[in-house]
Amino acid sequence: MRAILIVNPNATSTTAAGRDLVAHALASRVSLTVLHTTHRGHARELATEARRAGIDLVIVHGGDGTVNEVVNGLLGVPAPTSMQSVTVGPVPLLAVVPGGSANVFARSLGIAKDPVEATNQLIDLLESGSSRRIGLGYCDRTWFLFNAGLGWDADVCDAIDRGRKGGEAVTPSRYVRTAITTFFRRKRRDPHLTVETDAGEAVTGVHFAFVTNSDPWTFLEARPVRTNPGTSFDSGLGIFAMRSTKVFTTLRVVVQMLSGTSGPHSRALLRDDDVKWIRVRSTEPTGLQVDGDYLGERTEVEFASAPDALAVVAPLPGDTP
Incomplete structure (x- = not known):
């Protein structure tokens, strides 16, 4: 070989x-x-x-x-x-x-x-x-492996990238500090995103949106962070979009992301774990990240699921390393 x-x-x-x-x-x-x-x-x-x-x-x-x-x-x-x-x-x-x-x-x-x-x-x-075949996500002429997003997470990735270029170490604690700082800096901004999927009507008043292709969404050291536990490399995309930045509401959802496998839930949360496509429109230029890489600002992005897109050498689902 x-x-x-x-x-x-x-x-x-x-x-x-x-x-x-x-x-x-x-x-x-x-x-x-x-x-x-x-x-x-x-x-x-x-x-x-x-x-x-x-x-x-x-x-x-x-x-x-x-x-x-x-x-x-x-x-x-x-x-x-x-x-x-x-x-x-x-x-x-x-x-x-x-x-x-x-x-x-x-x-x-x-x-x-x-x-x-x-x-x-x-x-x-x-x-x-x-080996196995897995599905991927696609947006903005770019394949993504596990997540993408508009708003909060993209701004965090942008700040991390700028810090890395300045010689700052990339650590889980730095991600957490940057996420908290960015959240409070954005908190008072009016919601400006509209999210539409093949599974339902368009939802307005969204502050930020995460799109996932697998679970977990990310890790904090050994701890998995789960936005869409029902999403996998064998399913469609997951959407996780918040219509509130109230501290208590956001904190409760974050705790759910860190603590369980049943999936975050809130009246302020739009979440679906298996959709074919997601379209996000913004009334103002908003940051886009793909697999942690900041791509710049966009006013409209369409995310698509591509089943069986890639063959990988990996354990079969359910097997453990």
């Missing part, structure tokens, strides 16, 4: 020694070429080249942003009517060895968080031939 290992050497939790160990272990099982990213968008370029070269397997050692770039490089831009990817030749299998701060995609697939453990797990999966 011809494989490439795309490594982001600047990923949060990778080290030179750890990267060498991962590469050495994988090279004992597959015909491996190791490639390091050097700039933003490089992982996407490498993945596109791998597909065109007929590589069988693309392994990513990095965070969610690097994995997102690779997936977009593998699949290209889909046809607007069919949501099928526009590619030349077969799409390689995708595998992930976590190397970022949150690693939401890998952990949602059942991949171990520790890179060494994940590498051993990947070797076992390859030897057993275990």
Whole structure:
């Protein structure tokens, strides 16, 4: 099996020694070429080249942003009517060895968080031939793996990105502090979003909207954060949109996101766990994030579900690492 290992050497939790160990272990099982990213968008370029070269397997050692770039490089831009990817030749299998701060995609697939453990797990999966097809989300000419959103979360991602460029470490505690600060800064703004889905009528007066393709939405260290527990890689998209920024109402919903699997609920919350498409309109330019990557401001975004879009090396649903 011809494989490439795309490594982001600047990923949060990778080290030179750890990267060498991962590469050495994988090279004992597959015909491996190791490639390091050097700039933003490089992982996407490498993945596109791998597909065109007929590589069988693309392994990513990095965070969610690097994995997102690779997936977009593998699949290209889909046809607007069919949501099928526009590619030349077969799409390689995708595998992930976590190397970022949150690693939401890998952990949602059942991949171990520790890179060494994940590498051993990947070797076992390859030897057993275990793989599965998963659905993805799509918006703004970009595939997303696990979540996207307009408003609050996008502003948090923007602040985190600006801090990272300034040399600040990306940690769960920093995400929490930034989320709280951003919430209170936005709190007094009038609601300006309208959310429409294939499952119901348009809902106005929305302050912020999260769109998910899997569960959990993210992690705080080992704790999963669940906005849409009924959403999975095998279902449609989840929508989570708040029509209130009252502190007590928001805090109660946040506690539900952190504490249970039944799903957050509130009269101020629009939530559905399995929809084909979601359209969000804004009366003013509003930030958009995709898999934690801030894309800028938009006034209208349509999110679409693309079933069975990608083949990944991962445990079958229900299996444990």
